[in-house]
Amino acid sequence: MPKKLVILGSGHMASSLGHSLYTQGHRIVQVFSRTPGNAQVLADKLESKAISKIQELELEADVYILCIKDDAISGFSKMLTKVLPNDIIICHTSGVNKPELINEYFINRSLFYPLQSFNKDITPDWEIIPVFIEGNSSTTTMLNELASSISPRVLVMTDQIRTHLHLASVFANNFTNYNLVIAKLILDKADVPFDVIRGLMIETVNKAFSLEPHQTQTGPAKRGDSSTIEKHIRLLVAEFPEYRSLYKKYSQIIRQTYMHENSRSNPSSSSTD
């Protein structure tokens, strides 16, 4: 059933999430932003009403969705206590924070977290974006209905999941991005365009998810190819000394993981090894 929603915020999350909810037939009755122009731009796209004063907020929406920065949630939700009833369903969209970051005045404070890094200018593929929800039971019934309308994958968030998910994302995303920072520096030095490795990166990610990352590991550390590792370390010492210890640490850990497997089978070989 279509819901009556208020979106608070006008950034990447507000825009991408709002657009998806609108497309699925929900009514975005208001878009709030302190900057009237920003609220208007998004409201126009969502056939919604732009507001920039909390006193103008609709009082009877089904869900109020906070799409604002993590460090603004606490203070802003406190301001909202002056104008909104305490039994509305109000959620924030920050996966790393508990629903309790919202002011305790709101008895149905909750979480609605689409796991993706959104960008206003890119239409995301909601088929592969899971939505995590968290709250009391009546709240999650409503949020589950909302989430299911935009994503095939709705999961319940808990404290245990929250920290593990964040830690896993730091390894998978933040550290991978930094690997690309390093790769680009190395390629720049040899005058090789960074995007020569784009196809290989896409393939690396595709393979790891279509098989299992443990199976798709390749490279000198996995093979126990110490002469190549020595050659790389010499190059790092000469040109990129700040990354030598990271390379060594990785190679040791990978070596350790695959040591026993290598002794049972021949090393495999591929063009990217």
Added chain:
Amino acid sequence: MPKKLVILGSGHMASSLGHSLYTQGHRIVQVFSRTPGNAQVLADKLESKAISKIQELELEADVYILCIKDDAISGFSKMLTKVLPNDIIICHTSGVNKPELINEYFINRSLFYPLQSFNKDITPDWEIIPVFIEGNSSTTTMLNELASSISPRVLVMTDQIRTHLHLASVFANNFTNYNLVIAKLILDKADVPFDVIRGLMIETVNKAFSLEPHQTQTGPAKRGDSSTIEKHIRLLVAEFPEYRSLYKKYSQIIRQTYMHENSRSNPSSSSTD
């Protein structure tokens, strides 16, 4: 102009490269494999002739392409000296090895290296696969023509590029795959399906290449968010102690890189931070 080619090997590289060359109108006159069945399967796909004895090799092809394991190139090319003229154009397809890995009898030994990790069952997108070539000048003229027919991106390989490219690939691909190994372990522990982060990984790679990885870095280490880092380290110590030092090393290096930038501007926030 269509070329007359012999492919030696029948694995993933032979199959993907052979198919692409065949599709572009080249004639694959022979497919060699020691295992007659394997040669036949690929030969059938390429309207070619399967052979499993080097004595049957055609003597007048334009290019002989070795698609075999790195550690077999030296020995196998030595055997070929008994049956092939020394002035044929013969190349291997291993990016990490010099053309000189082929026996010195062959004066036109060379490299033809499509930078991708191929799989027989997946049709690769040649629009994003660069081909590196290396050899003497008359050889590279021929190889350049061949490479240009299958890829929009042909680059000349040198010793300087070879090591830098390999080192960059180790960071970008091998270490990223291992980050996914770690991420999966962490998610498994919290009973969260690994593929909830698939969309985020795809987006991470897309962003890093459409912008610049230095700009697309996010996360607690970049923001200097030491309370989150402490929380992650406590979780690692308790459940995944073997990855604690890798996490710390990364966080230090990222912190170092972005320290000055953070002091000039506000930390940015996103759903994946």
